[in-house]
Structures are given as structure tokens and as C-alpha cells.
Amino acid sequence: xxxxxxxxxxxxxxxxxxxxxxxxxxxxxxxxxxxxxxxxxxxxxxxxxxxxxxxxxxxxxxxxxxxxxxxxxxxxxxxxxxxxxxxxxxxxxxxxxxxxxxxxxxxxxxxxxxxxxxxxxxxxxxxxxxxxxxxxxxxxxxxxxxxxxxxxxxxxxxxxxxxxxxxxxxxxxxxxxxxxxxxxxxxxxxxxxxxxxxxxxxxxxxxxxxxxxxxxxxxxxxxxxxxxxxxxxxxxxxxxxxxxxxxxxxxxxxxxxxxxxxxxxxxxxxxxxxxxxxxxxxxxxxxxxxxxxxxxxxxxxxxxxxxxxxxxxxxxxxxxxxx
Amino acid sequence: xxxxxxxxxxxxxxxxxxxxxxxxxxxxxxxxxxxxxxxxxxxxxxxxxxxxxxxxxxxxxxxxxxxxxxxxxxxxxxxxxxxxxxxxxxxxxxxxxxxxxxxxxxxxxxxxxxxxxxxxxxxxxxxxxxxxxxxxxxxxxxxxxxxxxxxxxxxxxxxxxxxxxxxxxxxxxxxxxxxxxxxxxxxxxxxxxxxxxxxxxxxxxxxxxxxxxxxxxxxxxxxxxxxxxxxxxxxxxxxxxxxxxxxxxxxxxxxxxxxxxxxxxxxxxxxxxxxxxxxxxxxxxxxxxxxxxxxxxxxxxxxxxxxxxxxxxxxxxxxxxxx
Numbered sequence: 001x002x003x004x005x006x007x008x009x010x011x012x013x014x015x016x017x018x019x020x021x022x023x024x025x026x027x028x029x030x031x032x033x034x035x036x037x038x039x040x041x042x043x044x045x046x047x048x049x050x051x052x053x054x055x056x057x058x059x060x061x062x063x064x065x066x067x068x069x070x071x072x073x074x075x076x077x078x079x080x081x082x083x084x085x086x087x088x089x090x091x092x093x094x095x096x097x098x099x100x101x102x103x104x105x106x107x108x109x110x111x112x113x114x115x116x117x118x119x120x121x122x123x124x125x126x127x128x129x130x131x132x133x134x135x136x137x138x139x140x141x142x143x144x145x146x147x148x149x150x151x152x153x154x155x156x157x158x159x160x161x162x163x164x165x166x167x168x169x170x171x172x173x174x175x176x177x178x179x180x181x182x183x184x185x186x187x188x189x190x191x192x193x194x195x196x197x198x199x200x201x202x203x204x205x206x207x208x209x210x211x212x213x214x215x216x217x218x219x220x221x222x223x224x225x226x227x228x229x230x231x232x233x234x235x236x237x238x239x240x241x242x243x244x245x246x247x248x249x250x251x252x253x254x255x256x257x258x259x260x261x262x263x264x265x266x267x268x269x270x271x272x273x274x275x276x277x278x279x280x281x282x283x284x285x286x287x288x289x290x291x292x293x294x295x296x297x298x299x300x301x302x303x304x305x306x307x308x309x310x311x312x313x314x315x316x317x318x319x320x321x322x323x
Numbered sequence: 324x325x326x327x328x329x330x331x332x333x334x335x336x337x338x339x340x341x342x343x344x345x346x347x348x349x350x351x352x353x354x355x356x357x358x359x360x361x362x363x364x365x366x367x368x369x370x371x372x373x374x375x376x377x378x379x380x381x382x383x384x385x386x387x388x389x390x391x392x393x394x395x396x397x398x399x400x401x402x403x404x405x406x407x408x409x410x411x412x413x414x415x416x417x418x419x420x421x422x423x424x425x426x427x428x429x430x431x432x433x434x435x436x437x438x439x440x441x442x443x444x445x446x447x448x449x450x451x452x453x454x455x456x457x458x459x460x461x462x463x464x465x466x467x468x469x470x471x472x473x474x475x476x477x478x479x480x481x482x483x484x485x486x487x488x489x490x491x492x493x494x495x496x497x498x499x500x501x502x503x504x505x506x507x508x509x510x511x512x513x514x515x516x517x518x519x520x521x522x523x524x525x526x527x528x529x530x531x532x533x534x535x536x537x538x539x540x541x542x543x544x545x546x547x548x549x550x551x552x553x554x555x556x557x558x559x560x561x562x563x564x565x566x567x568x569x570x571x572x573x574x575x576x577x578x579x580x581x582x583x584x585x586x587x588x589x590x591x592x593x594x595x596x597x598x599x600x601x602x603x604x605x606x607x608x609x610x611x612x613x614x615x616x617x618x619x620x621x622x623x624x625x626x627x628x629x630x631x632x633x634x635x636x637x638x639x640x641x642x643x644x645x646x
Contacts, residue, residue, distance in 0.1 A: 089427070090427070091425065091426050091427035091429070092427030092428065093427070094424055094425055094426070094427040094428075095425045095426060095427060099425040099426065101425070101426045101429055101430075102429075103393075103426070103429045103430055104429075108390070108393060109422070109425070109426060111418075113413070113417055113418070116386065116414075116417075116418060118383075119382070119383040119384070119385075119386035119387045119389075119390065119414075120386050120387075120389050120390035120393070120418065121390055122383075122387055122390060123386065123387035123388060123389060123390025123391040123392075123393075123394070123398075124390035124391065124393050124394040125390075125394075126387070126390075126391060127390070127391035127392075127394040127395065127396040128394045128395075130372060130396075131395075149382065150382040150383055150386065150414070153378075153380035153382055153383030153384075154383045154386070154387070156378060156380060156383070157377075157378070157380060157383050157384065157387055160378065308424070309424075309428070310423050310424045310426075310427055310428035311423065311424045311463070312423065312486075312487050313423045313428075313430070313431030313432070313433075313486040313487055314431075314465075314485050314486040314487045315486075316465070316487065316515075316561055318463060
């Protein structure tokens with residue numbers, strides 16, 4: 001989508017918002033074990049970025065990854081089934097929240113290791129372009145990742161070899177509990193600029209602003225440019241991880257949280273729709289999510305006998321562990 | 324018959340696979356000038372897109388290879404020194420190895436990691452002399468340690484064609500081996516299949532990598548006292564348990580010579596796996612590096628912590644006295 005499409009953008013942020021809220025309900029009810037890293041508050045980034053991509057483009061996500069997976073086009077029902085550990089999930093129940101992947105729509109996976117996706121998506125884009133395919137890649141990363149050496153090495157490789165990867169830093173202010181000011185010397189965009197990668201800052205709470213910035217960067221990349229970098233300033237509305245719902249950690253002043261929550265991407269995108277149009281979208285999202293949750297909970301759980309299926313692509317089987 | 328060197332066998336395997344499959348490409352430091360001499364002539368023949376020299380960014384280029392493999396390429400990553408595997412252990416184990424299972428079988432990661440000159444090179448001291456093949460066997464990454472030029476050729480070819488990550492250790496102690504080989508007879512060697520280099524009736528010596536040549540020398544020395552069978556697993560993971568059990572079931576005795584640190588080295592696994600299945604005539608023995616060994620610099624000290632022929636000879640003789 002190189003043109004603005006307010007309805008579609010709103011639907012995506014609303015879908016991600018309600019998906020996450022339903023997922024938190026399922027964490028509380030015990031259907032999603034291990035908890036999740038909620039994307040609440042950051043929906044505008046995934047929605048805006050992916051609105052400017054084509055189906056054949058690839059993205060690598062983060063541990064806070066449901067938004068990226070959904071915005072790139074993965075089936076919400078199979079995504080929720082994955083969170084619930086069902087064989088009907090995207091990863092057949094083998095990945096869960098932190099590894100949800102859908103290669104068919106270009107999602108190379110959420111990745112639980114901070115900063116790991118950059119080099120992976122760079123290699124994937126390079127290999128496919130060598131074959132003559134026309135695509136770009138996106139590496140989503142958080143503000144914590146900009147202090148990971150592996151990611152800085154990936155910036156260098158992508159820039160040196162002019163691989164069209166857009167690095168999208170979702171600066172939500174905190175790496176788990178560590179504030180950016182306590183972790184980042186210099187600046188976030190300065191890291192990209194040090195490698196000659198064009199970098200800009202965008203309001204991550206405004207999905208249309210994110211889409212426009214992405215479309216501009218991706219346009220330059222498709223025209224033969226190398227990697228680009230966008231710092232999307234955003235705010236995490238909820239916990240780092242749902243474990244915080246039980247164990248309150250004191251690292252964000254309530255006034256700051258209130259201020260952060262006052263700029264809500266769902267409201268910002270929703271305000272651009274006529275009220276009745278917005279109500280229609282909301283109703284359609286609710287109906288879809290009712291079906292999504294029903295599908296997820298109806299899926300069978302995997303057979304423990306197949307716990308190590310897919311360990312090897314070559315067909316190798318591992319020795320059993322029992323005596 | 325022409326004499327084929329181990330090093331030339333690796334070079335020939337790379338050249339043959341680059342010529343056979345357009346998706347194969349090489350990645351590594353100083354490979355354009357063949358600093359390790361394994362990639363000699365390949366840049367000229369295949370060009371810089373397929374013989375891709377890298378900056379000193381091991382973590383990024385290892386994951387770049389993972390990404391390329393996810394996109395259908397077959398990268399071969401060369402590491403000039405074995406200790407670099409510690410630096411990229413995370414990228415190999417946490418990403419390349421885990422992606423197929425975590426994604427529920429959506430992808431394969433056919434990357435080959437080649438270490439020309441693993442183990443001691445004499446005088447390269449603490450940070451250039453490791454032999455960490457047991458670590459990769461432990462985590463379940465296919466691990467090969469060829470002893471001879473023909474096996475070096477055949478196993479490297481099979482590694483490149485394998486749909487899973489494979490680490491190929493080419494021991495420094497074997498790199499100078501030359502043998503009479505009809506080049507036209509070189510073939511892929513199947514992964515996971517061992518080889519009996521020398522038939523014997525009294526004791527099976529399992530020797531890893533360059534130590535096969537030491538084991539053969541000791542077996543010859545002891546020929547008038549004891550009939551030694553020398554079993555070369557060639558692949559440490561998956562291990563050829565059937566082949567080894569066939570040998571040990573016949574000889575009833577087992578010695579392992581293994582250039583790993585003693586604790587949790589592959590020698591321990593070999594002994595445990597055999598005694599779970601076979602009642603031996605005498606307690607098995609192993610000759611290894613000491614626990615927690617760091618190779619000291621001075622040549623006499625370096626040799627003192629590597630398994631040697633004297634230790635192997637002594638182990639065999641003591642074992643024969645034990646029963």
C-alpha cells in the first residue's frame with residue numbers, strides 16, 4: 001500500500017489490539033502457558049510498516065512479535081492457536097508466542113534473542129535477490145537491541161553489501177525495565193548513521209505516519225538503495241511480559257504511563273474514520289476474534305510422541321532419552 | 324596413482340559443489356586470497372558473489388548464512404580458527420539448529436561450517452587450539468571430523484548437500500595427510516557412517532579425526548602383542564552406533580582416543596553408549612585432553628595436554644591386562 005488507506009490501517013491496529021487483549025485473557029485462563037509479551041500500544045508500528053510492504057517481502061520480528069506476524073498477513077486464528085500450543089497453530093504448536101512464524105506470508109519468525117533478526121533477514125534478502133527476486137526485508141527490533149553487537153555487525157554487512165533491509169527500531173522507552181537513558185550512549189539513529197544508513201525518527205503512535213515513512217524508505221530501497229533505518233517512538237501500554245501482572249515491578253511512574261497511554265494508535269487511526277464506519281470495523285474485528293479464539297481452543301494438542309518432530313529437516317531422528 | 328592432500332580434497336569438494344549447485348556459496352574471512360589455502364582458486368573461478376569475503380563480523384555473517392539458507396541457499400561458512408565457534412555458538416545452536424523445530428517444519432537451514440585446522444597447530448596457544456566438536460554433538464548439530472583426504476572430500480560434499488546445519492572439523496593434525504587416491508573415484512561419504520580402518524580381534528580403538536593416524540601407528544606397533552581394530556566414526560553426531568556395536572561385540576574391549584576435554588567429551592558418550600548395550604571383558608578406557616584443558620603455548624606443554632600415542636599404547640596394554 002503506497003497510498004493511505006485509513007480503513008485498512010485502522011482495522012489492522014484494532015485487530016492487533018483486540019487480539020492481544022484476547023490473548024491476555026487466555027493467559028489468565030491458563031490456555032496460553034508461558035505468558036506473552038503484549039504488543040499493546042505499539043500496534044501502529046507493525047501496522048504502518050507492513051502496510052507499505054508487498055506480499056513477497058520478508059520480515060523478522062521480535063519476542064514482542066504478534067503484531068508483526070498479524071500485520072504481515074498471517075492468519076489470526078492459526079496465530080492464536082500457536083499461542084495455545086495446538087497442532088493447528090502456525091508452527092504446529094512447536095514455537096509459541098516467541099517463535100510464531102509463517103514463511104508462506106514472509107514472516108521469518110518472531111525471535112526471542114534480542115537483536116538476532118537483523119542478520120538473518122539480511123541474509124535471506126541477499127540470497128533471494130541473487131536469484132533475481134525483487135524484494136525488500138524488514139528487521140523489527142527494540143531499543144534494547146541497539147546495544148547488541150550482533151545487530152551492529154548486521155548493520156555493517158547490510159550497508160557494505162547494499163542489501164535492502166529496513167531496520168525498524170520500536171523505541172518503547174524500555175528494554176524490559178531498563179530505560180533508554182540508562183542504556184544507550186549516543187543516540188539510536190546515530191548507530192545507523194555511523195554505518196552510512198539513512199535514519200529517521202517517526203511518531204510510532206500514528207500508523208499513517210509510520211506507513212508514509214516506510215513507503216518512502218522502501219521506495220528508495222526498491223529503486224536500488226541500500227538499507228534504511230527508522231526509529232519509531234512508541235510506548236508499551238502494558239507489561240514487558242504478562243508475568244508482571246502478578247509481580248508488579250516499579251520502573252515506570254504512573255504519570256508517565258498515563259501520558260504514554262494518552263496517545264493511543266487505535267484512537268489516532270480510529271479518529272480518521274467516520275464513527276459509523278469505525279463501528280462497523282470494530283464489529284467485524286470482534287466477530288473475527290470470536291472465531292479466532294474458538295478455532296484456537298478447538299485445535300488438538302500435539303501428541304507427546306512427536307515431541308521432536310521437525311528437529312531435523314534432513315530426516316535424521318534423534319535417540320530417545322529414556323533408559 | 325596421484326597423491327591427494329587433505330587440504331586439496333577440501334578445496335576440490337568446495338569447487339565441485341560450487342560447480343554443481345548454483346545455490347552453494349562460500350562466506351568467510353580472507354577466503355578470497357585463501358588464507359587457509361582451502362579456497363585457493365575459487366574466487367577466480369566462481370567470482371566474488373559466490374566466494375564472499377567478509378569483515379570480521381563472525382556473529383553477523385553466521386546468521387546471514389542462516390537467513391540465506393532459509394531462503395534456499397546452501398552457504399558454506401569458513402572459520403579460520405576453531406575458537407571462533409565459541410563466538411558463534413549462539414548463532415548456530417539457537418538459530419540455525421533450532422529453526423526447523425521451532426517453526427514446526429516450515430524451513431530447513433542447510434549451512435556448512437568448515438574449520439580448516441581445528442585442534443592444536445602447535446604454538447598457537449590458548450585461543451587458537453581448541454577442538455570443540457563434542458559441544459556440537461552435545462547440542463545435536465551434525466558434526467563430522469574426517470581423518471583422510473578421501474573422507475574429507477566425501478564428508479564435506481555430503482555436509483553441503485545435507486538439509487541441516489553441519490559442522491566440519493578438519494583437524495590441523497590431519498591437514499597435511501596425503502594419500503594415494505584415484506581422484507575419479509572420489510564420492511560423497513554418507514553422514515553418520517563410521518569406517519573400520521584396520522581389522523582386529525582383541526580391542527576396538529575408537530579414534531577421532533587426526534588421532535586415527537596415531538591409532539593406526541600404535542596398532543601396528545603392538546601388532547605382535549594384541550590385535551587392534553581401529554574404528555573411525557567420521558561423523559560424531561549422528562554417531563554410527565550400529566557400526567561401533569558390531570565391532571565391540573566382536574572384540575569385547577573398548578578404548579577411545581579423543582581430542583576433547585575429558586568431562587562430557589565425545590569419548591564419555593562413546594563409552595556410555597557401548598556399555599549400555601554390550602558386556603565388555605574389561606572396563607573401557609579413554610585417552611583425552613585433561614578436564615578443562617587450555618592449551619599452553621610452549622610446545623612441550625601443548626603436547627602434554629593432547630592425547631598421544633604413548634598414552635594410547637599404555638591404555639591398550641593396561642586394558643588387555645584387566646581382562
